[in-house]
Amino acid sequence: MTDTTVSRLPDLIALAEESSSEKRRALLRELTDHFFGTANRTETEDGLYGAVLARLADDMEAAVRAELATRFASAPDAPHTLIRRLANDEASVAAPVLSNSPVLTDEDLLGVVRRHGQDHLRAVSARASVSEAVSDVIVERGDDETLGTLLRNDGARLSRKASETAVERARSNPALHEVTVSRASLPPDLLNDMYFVVEARLRARILEQNARLDPALLETALAAGRARVASDDGTLPADYSECLAYVEELRAAGQLTPQMLARFLRSGGRTCFLIALAQLSDIDFHTARQIVERRELDALAVVCKAADLDRALFLTYAVVLLNDDGDAMAKAHAYARMYADLSREAALRTLRFWRMRRGAQAAA
Structure with missing residues (x-):
């Protein structure tokens, strides 16, 4: 600290008792300038700066406090007392400090996200680094x-539990679909949970990520997914038992072929088709039903590609499923082009995530 600053600091502190708002504002700015103009300060001096600046700021209007927050937001040596006070101020003042200050500790941030509203939570969410502990509270309390x-x-770390909660919420809110699928650190099994609720371009991105997934990470993700998949996906159709027995007979006789599935579709044997599709691809019945009832033809393409079915056969399934659509043939051919572009490796990896449901049901 320079001799000039040393001699001036006691006077500046004494002026903190000044009752004039204008003089106190000028003093606040002068103290701030002195702080940033001083290279070497003692711990005691830092404490004095922090205490006096915080005290002066309390009596200033929000615009002045916001100016102070902006000046100190990125300072690595900003007085902790002042920064903590500003972080708990109204959102317009607190935001730059909450988003940028390296002085704030996890304890400080947890105090903020537990007590304050969404503007404060969003500011903390934008920090260069957010710990799992802080993220847990934000996921719990944030809109x-x-x-x-x-x-x-990407600098925010999410625990497994927080990631599961985030995906559960994202599934029901289209506004969160892209940001969830785009999150680099999202566990692969949770990424694949998004498949059936997102639009086609995001589904394609999921398939691409599955194709690039390291085999070791794939096994880890599958293990994590099996631990949480629920077994109750809805009731079975009334003719399920009868159709299951018939499909099992065909399978035992070696007659359960992809061509037989096409016959089921053409003849209106929807339940038989679903059971056969589930058995052919080794997925659970409810996933197969979701694919067919919602006409998820890109998902059907994944199933058929994994089973190494001919594109013409996939096209047959697509045309029959779309038979009451006025533009069925054009749409089916568009999906056929997608089928040709889909790699079997990506399809197989994606199908392994869908098969987790079957494994969970068997264990239940």
């Missing part, structure tokens, strides 16, 4: 806009 900010931040 969907806040959750989107957190998911968009």
Whole structure:
């Protein structure tokens, strides 16, 4: 600290008792300038700066406090007392400090996200680094806009539990679909949970990520997924038992072929087709039903590609499923082109995530 600053600091501190708002504002700015103009300060001096600046700021209007917050937001040596006070101020003041200050500890941030509203939570969510502990509270208390900010931040670390909660919420909110699928650190099994609720271009991105997934990570993800998949996906159709027995007879006789599935579809044997499709691809009945009832033809393409079925056979399934659509043939051919572009490796990896349901049901 320079001799000039040393001699001036006691006077500046004494002026903190000044009752004039204008003089106190000028003093606040002068103290701030002195702080940033001083290279070597003692711990005691830092404490004095922090205490006096915080005291002066309390009596200033929000615009002045916001100016102070902006100046100190990125300072690595900013007084902790002042920064903590600003972090708990109204959102317009707190935001730059919450988003940028390296002085704030996890304890400070946890105090903020537990007590304050969404604007404060969003500011914390945008920090260069957010710990799992802080993220857990944000996921629990944040609204969907806040959750989107957190998911968009690759510097935010999410625990497994927080990631599961985030995906569960994202599945029901299209505004969160892209940011969730785009999150680099999202566990692969949770990424694949998004497949059936997102639009086609995001499904394609999921397939691409599955194709690039390291085999060791794939096994880890599958193990994590099996531990959480629920076994109750809805009731079975009334003719399920009868159809299952018939399909099992065909299978035992070696007659359960992909061509037989096409016959089921053409003849209106929907339940038989679903059971046969589930058996052919080794997925659970409810996943097969979801694919067919929602006409998820890109998902059907994954199943057929994994089973190494001919494109013409997939096209047959697509045309029959779309038979009441006025543009059925054109749409089916568009999916056929997608089928040709889909790699079997990507299809097989994706199918392994869908098969987790079957494994979970067998263990239940």
